[in-house]
Every structure is written in structure tokens, then in C-alpha cells.
Amino acid sequence: MSSVTTASLKFRRLLLTGAAGGLGRQLRQRLKPHCEHLRLSDIADLGDASPGEELMPARLEDAPAVHALLHEVDAVVHLGGVSTEQPWQPILEANIIGVYHLYEAARKQGVKRIVFASSNHVTGFYRQDEVIDAHDPVRPDGLYGVSKAFGENLSRFYFDRHGIETVCLRIGSSFPEPRDRRMLATWLSYDDLERLVVASLTAPLAGHTIVFGMSDNTTTWWDNRHAAHLGYRPQDSSEPFRATAQARQPTLDITDPVVVHQGGGFVRIGPFE
């Protein structure tokens, strides 16, 4: 369960997509105190509904189903879709067509704030000796990163044209602990993930914001100066895991593209045909 104390603003109904995934399962527990009704969606099994939960399985490429998902919802946390490098078809269906359906549904149903799970793979081809911010051009490291850049751009358009606010979370590596040396820079603890999502939902004015989802790590490649208005204050750090991560990878081949680039292993996954 959550150990995080955050500014409380209770929503009547929140929608969490991708609720059966790794981060979805975390946020399912952690968002419940922030709303009366938590609507949960996924294509994978969601188990049984607890009090206050509404289960609504839906495929993102099914427009009527996505429209129904957003009915009478105050805000959305959109984790749904493909979250790793995969062949084009599933990425097209969930991350391109599906995200379009989500924003069209928000427009028609009058939903005014979305927290969109983007990814560090939107900028994965920057080098690990560079520090970037949200105004630097995208450099996706695969089709997955390209699809997340599409979601960022689509949400920008829906803000400019329709006033739907979006916070795009370029999530680093959100796991119980950093698994390798790269994750010393990219790690986002589950408690900080919760802090980031709640700050994104409750900031008085979010506009269209891109924020890198990371803990307060000593090694960092990302500068969140353009997201200071969210009030996100990470409280965890990868530093206590440094010795273990370094012992796991005592040497690094600095000519290997996986070691050079921020996207790590993603820079060489695929093509699949």
C-alpha cells in the first residue's frame, strides 16, 4: 500500500487504463483514496472489483468502448497500450488509433485532464553524456518511442484546440529497484510514481506539460525545469542501489550503442520482419 502523503483533492470518478499492468496494479491501490469511484480498464484480467471500483475491460481500438469508458469521468490516467518495443500492428492499434479514440472520447464527454503515460523512449537516442529537457527535440529509439511521441503531439493539439489539459509522463524505469547501471539514472520508485501522478492530477493549472518520470537520482540525464509548476517533489533515490547495480555490471563496453544511449537495450530491439 501507499506510504505517500499528498495534497488531497478528491475526484468523483477517475479512470485508470492499463490497470492490470505492472504500474497499473500499483496505481490501482494508490489512486483509490483520491476518488469515490475508480474505473479500471484493461484487456488483461482485472480480477474482482473492490468497493468503489468499476471494472470496464475495453480494447483501445474499439471506439465505442473507449467512449463508454470516459462517460462521467473527471480525469484519466492513461497507462493502457503497448509499453515495450513490438511489431508495428499492435503499436498502431493501441498507441496510435487507441490514443486518438481516447482524446476524441475526452472531447465528446467533456473530460478536461489526462495524465498520459509517455516514455523515456521518446528521447532514447540521446546519449548518456547529455542532459536534456522537455524542449529538446524528440529522438525516439524505436516504433514504441515514435508512438509515444505521437501521443504527446496529439495531446498538444487537443490542448491547443479543445483545452483538454495533459501531463505527459516520460516514465523512466519504474520497478521495485533499479536493475542495472542505466536505471541508476532512469529509476522511478513506486512512491514517487504515485507522487508524480497525483501532482499531475491535482496541479491547479497543468496546460500541456511534459515531465520526465524519475526519482531524485544522483546521476541524471533529464532536467524537469519546464514542469516545476506541477509541484512534483521526488523523495526517493537510486543511490542506495548503486553498489549492487555496479557489482552486477562491473565493466561496460562504451562502444556498445546500448551503453551509449539513454534508451539502453531498446535502441536495438527489432525490426521484427
Ligand code: 15L
Ligand atoms: C519503458 O517505456 C517500458 O515500459 C518499461 O518496461 C521499461 O523498460 C522502461 O521503459 C525503461 O526504459 O527502463
